[in-house]
Every structure is written in structure tokens, then in C-alpha cells.
Amino acid sequence: MAVSSVSSAVVRGAIGVAAFLVAGEVIGRIGIVARTYLPPTSDVLGALWQMLSAEGFGTDVLVTAANWMLGLATAVAIGVPLGLLLGSVPRLNEVSRLVVEFLRPIPSVALIPLMVLVLGTGTEMRVFVMVFAAVWPILFNTIYGLMEVDPLAKETARSYGSGRLAVALRVSLPSAAPFVLTGIRLAATTALILEVTAEYFGGAGRGIGTVISVASFGSGQKDVVLAGALAAGVLGLLANLALEYTGRHTLVWAHQPGGAR
Amino acid sequence: MTAMMFKAPSHGLARRAFATAPVLARWAVLAGLVALWELATWRAENPFFPRPTAIAEAIKEQWLSGPPSRLFLTEAVREDVLPSLVRLLGGWAIAGVLGVSLGLAIGRSAWLEDFLAPVLHFLRAVPPPALLPVFIVLIGLGSSMQLAVIIFGVIWPILLNAVDGARSVPATQVDTARVFRVSRLRWLFGVVLPSASPKIFAGLRISLSLSLILMVISEQVGSSNGLGSSLVDAQRNFSLRSMWAVIVLLGVLGYLLNSGLLAIERRALRWHLGSSGQLADTT
Numbered sequence: 001m002a003v004s005s006v007s008s009a010v011v012r013g014a015i016g017v018a019a020f021l022v023a024g025e026v027i028g029r030i031g032i033v034a035r036t037y038l039p040p041t042s043d044v045l046g047a048l049w050q051m052l053s054a055e056g057f058g059t060d061v062l063v064t065a066a067n068w069m070l071g072l073a074t075a076v077a078i079g080v081p082l083g084l085l086l087g088s089v090p091r092l093n094e095v096s097r098l099v100v101e102f103l104r105p106i107p108s109v110a111l112i113p114l115m116v117l118v119l120g121t122g123t124e125m126r127v128f129v130m131v132f133a134a135v136w137p138i139l140f141n142t143i144y145g146l147m148e149v150d151p152l153a154k155e156t157a158r159s160y161g162s163g164r165l166a167v168a169l170r171v172s173l174p175s176a177a178p179f180v181l182t183g184i185r186l187a188a189t190t191a192l193i194l195e196v197t198a199e200y201f202g203g204a205g206r207g208i209g210t211v212i213s214v215a216s217f218g219s220g221q222k223d224v225v226l227a228g229a230l231a232a233g234v235l236g237l238l239a240n241l242a243l244e245y246t247g248r249h250t251l252v253w254a255h256q257p258g259g260a261r
Numbered sequence: 262m263t264a265m266m267f268k269a270p271s272h273g274l275a276r277r278a279f280a281t282a283p284v285l286a287r288w289a290v291l292a293g294l295v296a297l298w299e300l301a302t303w304r305a306e307n308p309f310f311p312r313p314t315a316i317a318e319a320i321k322e323q324w325l326s327g328p329p330s331r332l333f334l335t336e337a338v339r340e341d342v343l344p345s346l347v348r349l350l351g352g353w354a355i356a357g358v359l360g361v362s363l364g365l366a367i368g369r370s371a372w373l374e375d376f377l378a379p380v381l382h383f384l385r386a387v388p389p390p391a392l393l394p395v396f397i398v399l400i401g402l403g404s405s406m407q408l409a410v411i412i413f414g415v416i417w418p419i420l421l422n423a424v425d426g427a428r429s430v431p432a433t434q435v436d437t438a439r440v441f442r443v444s445r446l447r448w449l450f451g452v453v454l455p456s457a458s459p460k461i462f463a464g465l466r467i468s469l470s471l472s473l474i475l476m477v478i479s480e481q482v483g484s485s486n487g488l489g490s491s492l493v494d495a496q497r498n499f500s501l502r503s504m505w506a507v508i509v510l511l512g513v514l515g516y517l518l519n520s521g522l523l524a525i526e527r528r529a530l531r532w533h534l535g536s537s538g539q540l541a542d543t544t
Contacts, residue, residue, distance in 0.1 A: 012375035020380045098287035099294055105515020107474040109390075109481070110489075110508050113496035118309045133474075193388040197478060200390055209391070216394030229391040236386030 039223040048227035057211065061231060064207040067123055068188075068195045068235075071130030075187055079135045080180060083142025087176070088168050093143060100139075108133035108194050112201050121202035130194045134187035138180065145179025146172050178247065185243045192236045208232050311502050319506040342510075345476055345487040348404060349518075352411030353465075353472040360416045360468075361461055364423025365453055374424065381421065389414030390478050402483040410479040415468035422464030426457025455532075462526045469522055473515050 021041045028040025039047075051057040086093040108129050119125040149172045157171045173180075199209025208228050215224035295313055302312045311319075324338050367373050389410060396413075400406040430453055438452050480489025488507055495503035 009375045013379040016376035016380050095286045095290050098291045102512050102516050106512040107477045110477050196388045197390040225394045232391050233387035
């Protein structure tokens with residue numbers, strides 16, 4: 001029963017994807033909009049195929065993916081410890097709240113022009129911009145996860161002689177882990193957006209964003225632009241799936257993922 | 262903030278700290294950090310990092326030195342800030358209406374959801390800036406392009422959260438509504454929408470911050486007015502003071518918008534807070 005409903009969901013999903021691709025093909029061909037503006041699916045997939053088999057594009061995807069991983073890892077390395085600190089010392093969390101509420105809404109993209117001047121167009125600038133945007137979901141989900149920790153479990157550990165740090169690492173962190181992972185999943189999407197944007201506006205260097213930016217000059221290469229967007233979307237989708245899979249298979253003790261999506 | 266905390270005794274320690282820590286302390290910490298920033302930039306004398314007082318002066322010069330009859334707002338406010346605000350709120354509102362109505366429809370039909378889920382998740386994963394060039398050729402430069410970019414970029418959290426919320430209407434409510442044969446309209450507005458609304462608000466909150474981001478991006482390439490375009494102008498002229506002024510203004514704007522939405526959410530979801538103690542997760 002369960003298996004058949006899962007497989008029929010997969011079939012329906014595949015039909016949906018196929019319908020989406022066909023719709024793209026039809027809209028591209030019947031000429032509501034000029035073909036050079038919105039090329040049909042086959043052109044886009046063709047361009048994607050050409051790009052994938054062309055020499056440079058693999059490097060561009062790799063550069064984007066590598067920078068993205070570096071940015072995400074940096075955001076995790078800052079967000080999780082900071083979240084642990086703020087989450088286990090409520091007073092600190094409370095007092096720093098206003099600072100966070102002013103910093104968080106500053107769009108990272110608004111920092112790109114400044115950071116291009118300060119750090120150049122390379123990896124440093126991209127990582128900074130990604131971290132500034134991606135650290136918040138990790139931080140908030142970690143704090144939120146710590147607030148949801150069963151007080152009884154903490155008291156038990158404490159009465160068996162565990163210190164503050166031991167309680168935080170052995171009890172609070174594992175119990176908050178699903179929330180942290182949700183935060184990382186959200187952060188991954190954000191970081192990818194920022195990496196591609198930083199490449200797009202940064203101009204120099206390599207990456208999917210640079211490919212899109214180069215192809216969008218002039219008029220003829222809309223299929224390359226869409227193929228680049230498609231590649232970035234697939235990258236994001238794969239990361240999301242990988243993180244979801246990791247969550248389901250490593251955090252077996254907490255089988256229900258928390259947090260908003 | 263404090264009012265809701267008193268209602269929620271569930272997380273004893275954290276909640277008590279929230280209620281007792283004075284608002285004053287938060288502002289003191291903020292002021293202290295700004296003072297540190299002033300000191301550090303004053304010592305460093307780095308041209309890329311002007312002192313906060315200089316930034317404040319730039320903000321005052323650019324936007325707050327008008328005549329008292331117009332609340333001290335300068336002409337530049339109408340050029341920089343107003344168009345940005347209109348685009349941001351307009352795009353967000355349209356995405357909200359579209360996202361909620363589509364999301365509720367999809368969430369109430371398991372069949373429809375199966376068909377659309379992979380496509381929706383893919384579309385959400387496409388970085389909206391990557392589609393900027395496509396929107397530019399399709400729509401041309403100008404406000405409608407910016408609106409389209411904002412709508413396309415921010416609709417997914419709202420839509421997916423609405424799907425999630427609509428899916429999780431409690432079974433007793435579904436059965437009760439069926440037994441009483443409530444009209445479709447009442448079913449939608451009286452049962453589905455309320456039970457999905459906490460999730461929807463969580464989505465709206467994520468989308469509001471996203472709107473701010475996309476507003477800036479779209480104005481950086483295709484606009485002659487708005488904060489994004491003044492940022493680009495400042496970069497071209499190497500005017501770091503104005504650049505910082507725009508960044509700080511964006512932070513203040515984001516803070517005000519967020520607090521406004523939170524206040525509305527608290528009023529709208531008061532019934533929900535009473536039962537479960539807190540708002541849906543903020544991200």
C-alpha cells in the first residue's frame with residue numbers, strides 16, 4: 001500500500017515534469033513571444049547539452065559548487081556555535097536581539113558593490129556575501145531548536161553531574177540537530193542564490209553566474225541564459241535532496257524535521 | 262512581544278528571561294556596538310569604512326534635510342525610497358495573493374500535489390537573479406520587469422507553506438465541516454484558511470525579506486530610480502559614504518517592515534498563540 005502510493009506519486013511527478021517541459025516547448029514554438037526571447041525547451045536542453053559537453057562549462061559548474069560549499073561551510077561554522085551560545089544563554093540572546101534584527105534584513109546583494117571594492121571579485125567576496133545571508137537561518141533554527149529541548153533531559157544530565165558544556169554538547173545539540181539541519185537546508189538555497197548573483201554582478205572570474213552574465217550581453221543567447229539557470233536550479237535541487245537524505249538517515253532519533261521550510 | 266510571552270509558560274527559563282530583560286538593555290547593546298564601530302573606524306581610518314557618524318550625516322543630507330512641511334523628507338526620497346517601497350510591497354502582495362490561492366488549491370488535492378511537487382521544488386531552487394536577463398528581454402527594463410522578478414522570486418515560500426498548511430487541516434475539522442455540509446466558501450475561509458494561516462504567515466515573513474533582496478537586485482540592473490540604482494550610482498562615483506548610507510537605510514527599512522508584519526501576525530493569529538504558545542518558526 002505504502003509502496004504503491006509512493007510509486008504512483010513518483011509517476012505523477014514525472015508526468016508533471018513532462019507536462020512542464022512540453023508547455024515550455026509549445027510556448028516557445030507557437031510564437032506568443034519571439035523565439036530568441038523565450039526559446040522552446042528543446043533549444044534550452046540542446047544548449048545545456050552543448051554547454052555540458054563544451055570544455056569550459058564543467059569548470060564553471062565546479063567553481064560555483066566549490067565556492068558555494070565553502071560559503072555554506074563557513075556559515076555553518078559561524079552559525080551553529082553562535083546559535084549554541086545564544087540558545088543556551090537566553091539573556092545574551094535577548095540582549096543581542098535588536099542588533100540581529102537590524103543586521104539580518106540588510107540584503108546581502110546590497111553589500112556586493114561595496115565588497116567588490118574592498119575584497120575584489122574573487123572567492124573572498126563571494127564567501128563573505130554568502131555567509132552574511134546564509135548565517136541567519138542556521139543561527140535562528142539552532143536557537144529555536146535549543147528552546148525546544150526537553151527540560152527533563154537537561155535536568156537529568158545535570159543531576160548526573162554533567163557540566164554546562166557537556167549538557168549543551170551531549171543533550172541539547174543532538175536534540176536540536178533536526179532544526180539545525182533544516183536551517184542548513186534553507187541556508188544552502190540562499191547561499192547558492194548569492195553565489196550566482198555575486199558571480200553575475202562581480203563580472204570577472206568563472207562560474208555559472210559569469211556564464212549567464214556573458215550570455216546575456218547582446219541578444220542571441222537566451223537559450224544559454226536559460227540553460228545556465230537550469231543548471232543552477234538542478235544544483236540547488238540536488239543539494240536539497242542530499243541534505244534531506246542526510247537528515248533522514250543520520251538523525252534517526254528524531255524522525256520529524258522541524259522548522260519552516 | 263512581552264504580552265505573548267506571558268501567555269506561554271511552556272519554555273519556563275527562556276520565557277522568563279524574555280519578560281524580565283528590559284528593552285533598554287537591547288538598545289544599550291546596539292548603542293555600545295555602534296560606539297565600538299565608531300571607535301574602530303576612527304582608529305583604522307580606512308577609506309572603505311567611513312565612521313558611523315559620517316554615514317548618519319550622509320543619510321541626513323540625502324534624505325532627511327527637507328522642509329518641515331514635508332516632514333523633513335527631501336526630494337530624493339521620492340526618487341530613491343518611494344519607488345523601491347512601492348515595488349517591494351506591490352510585488353510581495355501580488356505574490357501573496359497568488360501564492361496563497363494556488364497553494365491552498367494544491368494543498369487540498371493530494372492528486373494535484375503529486376503532479377506539481379517536483380516542478381514547484383525545481384522552480385524554487387532556480388536562483389531568481391539567474392532569470393534576470395530572461396525577464397529583461399521578455400518584459401524590458403522598468404517597473405513591470407522588477408515586479409515580475411520580485412513576484413517570481415518570492416512566491417515559492419508562500420506557495421509551499423500554504424500547501425503545507427492546507428494539507429494539515431485537522432481531520433476532526435474536515436469531518437465536522439462535511440457533516441454540517443458547510444458551503445464551499447465557508448469551508449475555504451472558515452476552515453482551511455484559518456488552519457493554514459500560521460504556516461502562511463511564516464511563508465510571508467520569509468518572502469518579505471526576499472522581496473527586499475530582489476528589489477535591490479532588480480533595481481541594480483534595470484532602473485533609473487530606487488535604492489538599488491542609487492547604490493550602483495554610488496559605486497560608480499566611488500562614493501563610499503552614500504553606499505553605506507543606502508546599506509544602513511536598507512537595514513532600517515527591513516527592520517521596520519519585519520516588525521510591522523510581526524505586529525499584524527500577532528493580531529491575526531492571537532487565537533493560535535493562545536493554544537500553542539508561539540508563532541511558527543522564523544527563518
